[in-house]
Amino acid sequence: MSTTAIQPVPFGRRLKRFMADRPLIPLIILLVILVLVLQILRPGIVNERWLANTVKFAIPLAILAGCQTMTMLTGGIDLSVGTVATMSAFIMATQVVHHDPAVAILIALVPAVLIGLVNGIGVGVFRVHPLIMTLGTSLIGTGCLQVYQRTVIASGAKIPPFLAWLGTGLTYGVPNALLLFIPVAVLIVFTLRRTGFGRLIYAVGDNEGAARLSGVRYWQVITALYVISSVLAGITGLLYIGLIKAPSLSLAEPLVLPSVAAAVIGGTSIFGGRGGYTGTIVGALILTVLTTLLTILQMPEGARRMLFGLIVLFVTAAYLRIIEDR
Amino acid sequence: MTTNPLLDATGVVKTYGAVVALRNASLSVLPGEVHALMGANGAGKSTLVKILTGAIRADAGHILIRGEAREVRSPADARRAGLLPVYQEPSLIPDLDVASNLRLTGTPVEPFRAWVRELGIPDLDIRDIARDIPLAVLRVLDLARALAVEPDVLLLDEMTAALPANLAEKVLEVVRRQGDSGRSVIFISHRFVEISALCDRATVLRDGETVGVVDIEPGVEERIVEMMLGARIEKTQVAARQASQAASPRDSRARLGVANLRVGTKLNDVSFDLANGEVAGVVALEGQGQDELFAALAGSIRPSGGTIEVDGKPVKFAHPADAIRAGIAYVPGDRTEALTMQRSVRENIALPFSAALRNWGPINMAQERSRVVSAIERLQIDTRAQREVQRLSGGNQQKVTIARWIAAEAQTILCFDPTRGIDVRTKQEIYKLLRELADQGKSVLFYTSELEEVQRVCDRVIVIFGGRVVDVFPVELADEPALMRAAYGLPRGAKEDVGILADIHSSPVAKP
Amino acid sequence: MTRLVRRQGWVAGLLVLFVVLFVITKLIQPGYGSGDFGSLVRAVLPYAFAVAAQTIVVIAGGIDLSVGAMMALTSVTAASMMDGASEEYAVFVVPFVLAMGLVLGAVNGMLIVVTRVPDIVVTLATLFVLQGAALLVLGAPGGAVAEWLRATIVGTVAIPGLPEISAWIPKALVLLVVFLCIIWIPLKRSKLGLSIYAIGSSELAAFRSGVPVARTRIIAYALSGLFAAMGGLALTMSTGIGAPIPGPYLLASVAAVVLGGVALGGGKGGLLGPIVAVFVLRLVRTDLTLLAIDPNVTAIIEGAIMVAVVMFGAFITMRSRQS
Amino acid sequence: SAEAKYTIGVSNTVQGNGWREEMICAIKAQALASGQVTKLNIAHRNTDAAGQLEDIRNLISAKVNAIVVNPADPAGIKSALEEATKAGIVVVAVDQAVTEPSAYIISNNQEQYAYLGAKWLFQQIGGKGDVVYMRGAAGASADSDRDKGFKKALAEFPDVKVVHEVFTGWQQDQGKQQILDFIATGSPFNGIWTSGIDNVIVDALVESQTPLVPVVGADNAGFVGQLNSVEGLVGAAVTNPGSIGGAGVTLALQILNGKKPAEQTVLVEPQLWENATEEGKAKLKSVADPSLSPEWPVSISIPEWTTYTKDQIIACKGPGE
Ligand SMILES: Nc1ncnc2c1ncn2[C@@H]1O[C@H](COP(=O)(O)OP(=O)(O)OP(=O)(O)O)[C@@H](O)[C@H]1O
Numbered sequence A: 001m002s003t004t005a006i007q008p009v010p011f012g013r014r015l016k017r018f019m020a021d022r023p024l025i026p027l028i029i030l031l032v033i034l035v036l037v038l039q040i041l042r043p044g045i046v047n048e049r050w051l052a053n054t055v056k057f058a059i060p061l062a063i064l065a066g067c068q069t070m071t072m073l074t075g076g077i078d079l080s081v082g083t084v085a086t087m088s089a090f091i092m093a094t095q096v097v098h099h100d101p102a103v104a105i106l107i108a109l110v111p112a113v114l115i116g117l118v119n120g121i122g123v124g125v126f127r128v129h130p131l132i133m134t135l136g137t138s139l140i141g142t143g144c145l146q147v148y149q150r151t152v153i154a155s156g157a158k159i160p161p162f163l164a165w166l167g168t169g170l171t172y173g174v175p176n177a178l179l180l181f182i183p184v185a186v187l188i189v190f191t192l193r194r195t196g197f198g199r200l201i202y203a204v205g206d207n208e209g210a211a212r213l214s215g216v217r218y219w220q221v222i223t224a225l226y227v228i229s230s231v232l233a234g235i236t237g238l239l240y241i242g243l244i245k246a247p248s249l250s251l252a253e254p255l256v257l258p259s260v261a262a263a264v265i266g267g268t269s270i271f272g273g274r275g276g277y278t279g280t281i282v283g284a285l286i287l288t289v290l291t292t293l294l295t296i297l298q299m300p301e302g303a304r305r306m307l308f309g310l311i312v313l314f315v316t317a318a319y320l321r322i323i324e325d326r
Numbered sequence B: 001m002t003t004n005p006l007l008d009a010t011g012v013v014k015t016y017g018a019v020v021a022l023r024n025a026s027l028s029v030l031p032g033e034v035h036a037l038m039g040a041n042g043a044g045k046s047t048l049v050k051i052l053t054g055a056i057r058a059d060a061g062h063i064l065i066r067g068e069a070r071e072v073r074s075p076a077d078a079r080r081a082g083l084l085p086v087y088q089e090p091s092l093i094p095d096l097d098v099a100s101n102l103r104l105t106g107t108p109v110e111p112f113r114a115w116v117r118e119l120g121i122p123d124l125d126i127r128d129i130a131r132d133i134p135l136a137v138l139r140v141l142d143l144a145r146a147l148a149v150e151p152d153v154l155l156l157d158e159m160t161a162a163l164p165a166n167l168a169e170k171v172l173e174v175v176r177r178q179g180d181s182g183r184s185v186i187f188i189s190h191r192f193v194e195i196s197a198l199c200d201r202a203t204v205l206r207d208g209e210t211v212g213v214v215d216i217e218p219g220v221e222e223r224i225v226e227m228m229l230g231a232r233i234e235k236t237q238v239a240a241r242q243a244s245q246a247a248s249p250r251d252s253r254a255r256l257g258v259a260n261l262r263v264g265t266k267l268n269d270v271s272f273d274l275a276n277g278e279v280a281g282v283v284a285l286e287g288q289g290q291d292e293l294f295a296a297l298a299g300s301i302r303p304s305g306g307t308i309e310v311d312g313k314p315v316k317f318a319h320p321a322d323a324i325r326a327g328i329a330y331v332p333g334d335r336t337e338a339l340t341m342q343r344s345v346r347e348n349i350a351l352p353f354s355a356a357l358r359n360w361g362p363i364n365m366a367q368e369r370s371r372v373v374s375a376i377e378r379l380q381i382d383t384r385a386q387r388e389v390q391r392l393s394g395g396n397q398q399k400v401t402i403a404r405w406i407a408a409e410a411q412t413i414l415c416f417d418p419t420r421g422i423d424v425r426t427k428q429e430i431y432k433l434l435r436e437l438a439d440q441g442k443s444v445l446f447y448t449s450e451l452e453e454v455q456r457v458c459d460r461v462i463v464i465f466g467g468r469v470v471d472v473f474p475v476e477l478a479d480e481p482a483l484m485r486a487a488y489g490l491p492r493g494a495k496e497d498v499g500i501l502a503d504i505h506s507s508p509v510a511k512p
Numbered sequence C: 001m002t003r004l005v006r007r008q009g010w011v012a013g014l015l016v017l018f019v020v021l022f023v024i025t026k027l028i029q030p031g032y033g034s035g036d037f038g039s040l041v042r043a044v045l046p047y048a049f050a051v052a053a054q055t056i057v058v059i060a061g062g063i064d065l066s067v068g069a070m071m072a073l074t075s076v077t078a079a080s081m082m083d084g085a086s087e088e089y090a091v092f093v094v095p096f097v098l099a100m101g102l103v104l105g106a107v108n109g110m111l112i113v114v115t116r117v118p119d120i121v122v123t124l125a126t127l128f129v130l131q132g133a134a135l136l137v138l139g140a141p142g143g144a145v146a147e148w149l150r151a152t153i154v155g156t157v158a159i160p161g162l163p164e165i166s167a168w169i170p171k172a173l174v175l176l177v178v179f180l181c182i183i184w185i186p187l188k189r190s191k192l193g194l195s196i197y198a199i200g201s202s203e204l205a206a207f208r209s210g211v212p213v214a215r216t217r218i219i220a221y222a223l224s225g226l227f228a229a230m231g232g233l234a235l236t237m238s239t240g241i242g243a244p245i246p247g248p249y250l251l252a253s254v255a256a257v258v259l260g261g262v263a264l265g266g267g268k269g270g271l272l273g274p275i276v277a278v279f280v281l282r283l284v285r286t287d288l289t290l291l292a293i294d295p296n297v298t299a300i301i302e303g304a305i306m307v308a309v310v311m312f313g314a315f316i317t318m319r320s321r322q323s
Numbered sequence D: 001s002a003e004a005k006y007t008i009g010v011s012n013t014v015q016g017n018g019w020r021e022e023m024i025c026a027i028k029a030q031a032l033a034s035g036q037v038t039k040l041n042i043a044h045r046n047t048d049a050a051g052q053l054e055d056i057r058n059l060i061s062a063k064v065n066a067i068v069v070n071p072a073d074p075a076g077i078k079s080a081l082e083e084a085t086k087a088g089i090v091v092v093a094v095d096q097a098v099t100e101p102s103a104y105i106i107s108n109n110q111e112q113y114a115y116l117g118a119k120w121l122f123q124q125i126g127g128k129g130d131v132v133y134m135r136g137a138a139g140a141s142a143d144s145d146r147d148k149g150f151k152k153a154l155a156e157f158p159d160v161k162v163v164h165e166v167f168t169g170w171q172q173d174q175g176k177q178q179i180l181d182f183i184a185t186g187s188p189f190n191g192i193w194t195s196g197i198d199n200v201i202v203d204a205l206v207e208s209q210t211p212l213v214p215v216v217g218a219d220n221a222g223f224v225g226q227l228n229s230v231e232g233l234v235g236a237a238v239t240n241p242g243s244i245g246g247a248g249v250t251l252a253l254q255i256l257n258g259k260k261p262a263e264q265t266v267l268v269e270p271q272l273w274e275n276a277t278e279e280g281k282a283k284l285k286s287v288a289d290p291s292l293s294p295e296w297p298v299s300i301s302i303p304e305w306t307t308y309t310k311d312q313i314i315a316c317k318g319p320g321e
């Protein structure tokens, strides 16, 4: 049909097109390069134990980045995930002193659902900008956590053994956290690709007006989405406390910006309608490896941060260059 | 007298990834001529205009302006070189008022105002925000803005497509005078009437290649069509409907009943019925309330009064979802309103399936696929670039908006100007499709800005003027003069000779 | 007139809110006077510059996550340059630091234009780079500030014969107004200003209207950097030191921009709204302190106010769209 | 004591950290226990020196009698403290010194804190070997004070080498990932000094089944518990009582009542509790408090400076609540 079929296409061009059609491949190549650099700088570091550690720390980040991916696909963002994860972790750890772990976990997920609901209604019904809405609820959530914290000072905190097992344990050298992560990841990918809800997430993010004319009720999609995002964040909090084993009032806050970065590095557009979760997972791995790389490098903290910023920028720019098809 | 071309482009190539938008396009425009650029949907007309005016870069090609090779690297460059485009989409900044938009482009205000008045919009307030201005007026403002700087070459990309007849007529008038005063115009349109009335020569594009340049003279249309499509198009046109053919016996219960519908100040009192198996045409000048009528029937806005009945039962639509549940589908005129541009053709067509809460679960992929494929086949959508709808050409995008509702098996389809900016063959296909739908017992409400279409597709004509139904008549009586008269709110059979150029505001309107 | 009300309604509402809050403050603390107002303005100063920096890029359709880090870097640079230097030397430090903000902002813009990476990611990356640079300049809070510079925001402007009024005109307010106006008013009236609104409103339409999109975007970020540098200087002027860890200016600036009626997404709004919003937010904090509210509850109240105001805004836009 | 008559303002710039929360509760409990405070006015949020200036000025507007401040920076809030003194308000800085000469200071000695722990660690590993140095937040003034103390101890032991220096940002998760990354490199190390992110470090050692090395941390309840219970762990907790806030209230009240201290600055010297010796073990057993949140320092009171009971600080209620 087109001339390209007649003329021989240069190999570089073909390779580029191949990559553009499978954006995951260049991303994985970038990840491998980072790992190689790490191995060259510290020969021997890339061993079984290190791999397990990296996966353990990448998983909570990847789940939170999943929340960002899904909300970003609708043109939103969820900055409350850090607060929600922290809240559920802290509440679970303090409630488990009085209750059965299962009950404690249920109690801990209640605020997550509430915050998700408020976010969803604010964004979906009142049309508040998601950035502001989730920032606001995260402030409110933090405040509530502070108030709650004072009432449980004396009760102490405990981490149920199975959460610790899930968070830190290894089975034949494989992190147990994958038992939670693989189903979650499969579910997210499946939801986005093969369910009506997933289609609506993309549609609403691409052109809300068009979705409306097709009979989509925006507020329903958005509310459901933010509730799901919050619940995922709550579950992440439970996993994370199993990993860190120290309930603090700012436990998961440091994960918020990296979770946004992981989604964007993974190829999800912050303007909505474009992207997916598999890229995000690789994005989370890239960030985790990068953190290790910088920890291992002995240099002044300032230089370390500068390098971090530059590498994130470089990786994203290189990735965009590769997958761009024009 | 030697006439050197003012603008001469040869061997222009542009590819988007695997898609070749322009293969080998050339265009040569002489001073003082109105030059038509013709081609089927997806031939590359807009792409060529964008390249000539620096909006995108060509991969290869030579462009000479007044005999000199001049690099036009941005629209600003083009402007300096005397090339001024009016693109297919409005180019005013939505959040700025008109005055600021003029300042931004360095357009003198007084000539602009004069042109706006000349183009048939007497009461423009230049402090209005562009976002609040209706599409048709925006197109005219774009044109006036281009005219005000007296360009050497004016490039009009489907300028008249979204305009109602009265405004389109003024535009043609003005463009003709441009040619007379020694300036050149490149004119893109799918309407042969306009081409033959206006243009001196035509360049025909097919699949990104210039296949010929012809002088416009009586009878040339046939040749152009042949060149455009690469083969002789079968002459069978959907014949004007005869009353005897009308599928719906009058006694059958109305599918859609509208009584005394009111929306804000725009739509005052509209009543009509739509039967199963019927295509009813809505005829109206720009801004007579037809937008509101369609939006209200689609559940997109809430009427302020009146009733809507579906199959005899009164309904209230709070959301398009309600209308869709009642079997009413809406195809808006502006395809960017209906499509999710970054998603695939398949997802766009299947979108209404997943809208209802109970369909949020897993999708039956095989079933979806077969429905989508049959809709694509039925509309003959060119799916070469189907991974993203935005890569389809305008006409194919338009087809996707309709295909969605064919796949969803909607009982009633509200089509608002579905042939806007579509080539002749596709138009024929759409006419045929609408008739077929009617023959299957579905009902169609059809607004069009091209009056001749009414005769081709409709069973009945509903004329709206000033937010009211002023007339309803069968299609046999609907020749163009009759429609035009009715559209201006004149009673049927009135003797006055009211030309197309009559001012709406001074025309003798039946006052409410 | 109606057009004016429609376009400036939100700002007017904010001003009314500010006055109401001021009256409430007076009720809580009858002794609240001109001196306290001066304190308020000094507290507002760094936030106001941060929000100005954010406003200009948001209007241009972007976002700048590096505002806080930029303030930290310019602040430590100024403080370390003035450390142990003479009073006169500071005369050179100020323009140097402002130029630095301008250049670094332009670099932000250039990176966005050249790499085509979304602005939110580019500025997130530069956030780390600038913060790292700040740590390299000063490993811990320190440095010093010239005395005359410090004095420019302390006290009030004396208007001869009107001691009553001049007591209510703190120097910091004059500084703020002058610096914002020097840049904003000519900008807003110029074609460049229009271009900034244009690229924020519709990049494609702007490009087609002949606006040099790339150049305009770079300039918007450069101006943002300039405002951020002013914010950094304001920090150094008020604390007398430079601190390499950024304060809470990033999130505050985004919140104030939205509260001030500037649409995230670009093309709409002005500078006055966000500045008034900053005053409102600072005064709310004052009131919470005066009321001696449980500190753990204040976070809840501040978050709730933010959400409520924005929801209210969204609600009235919905209402006006319906009618 | 005298009847309640004072209003005390408090300014603190870090929120959501166990140590600071304990400080606030100590202030509340002490204010209540003293019986001399009618109202506390607490400005408690995450902010910088400029934000603290704002808070202090708001407290001046609120006409408090005394201000207890945990400074974001020693020099950065000088101007507001000066204004407070001029307005007749007693200013007491806790936890860190301030440069304003009119302010009273009752502080933990941060330099000494680091010196004490580091010296113990270096002795423990026999005066030579490789240590991991896990600092606090880059650019924080408490961190740079501690760095001075650490470097001072390091200078005394020329054969001790820092093989790895990182900033935990005082974040538990970062600290844990950093030490696990380091363990994965396989580089040998003989001891770990932490700036208070301690229990996650011990956890990481245990989880990764690396041989336990001596660890120095703070007197956080979690870490003290580990020193008592983790098999084979040798370590030391250096006290850094959050209850210094309560001491600040006491000092402020003394001054308000006309009992000025001889010195403007009162330093509370840190203690070191280790589990290498039998008496150290006994001390650690006696101070351990498993009922406390693991992030809270166990030294919930300072003899001679605080008078509240444990129940009172845990209730975390101030006057009028
Ligand atoms: N961004 C793009 N990416 C890929 N292909 C594209 C892109 N834009 C256009 N094309 C392809 O280039 C061809 C020409 O498109 P163009 O919009 O120029 O057509 P056109 O002649 O204006 O048609 P119409 O009359 O339907 O608007 C089409 O086949 C289209 O699919």
Ligand SMILES: Nc1ncnc2c1ncn2[C@@H]1O[C@H](COP(=O)(O)OP(=O)(O)OP(=O)(O)O)[C@@H](O)[C@H]1O
Pocket: B055, B056, B073, B074, C113, C203, C204, C207, C211, C212, C213, C214, C215, C216
């Ligand atoms: N087709 C387009 N639609 C929208 N924006 C575009 C398009 N092409 C380019 N741009 C934007 O404009 C920028 C380049 O346009 P601009 O006119 O500012 O640059 P230029 O061609 O270099 O102009 P100058 O003549 O000043 O060098 C790109 O970075 C991109 O953001």
Ligand SMILES: [Mg+2]
Pocket: B045, B046, B088, B157, B158, B394
């Ligand atoms: Mg076209």
Ligand SMILES: [Mg+2]
Pocket: B042, B046, B088, B393, B394
């Ligand atoms: Mg086109």
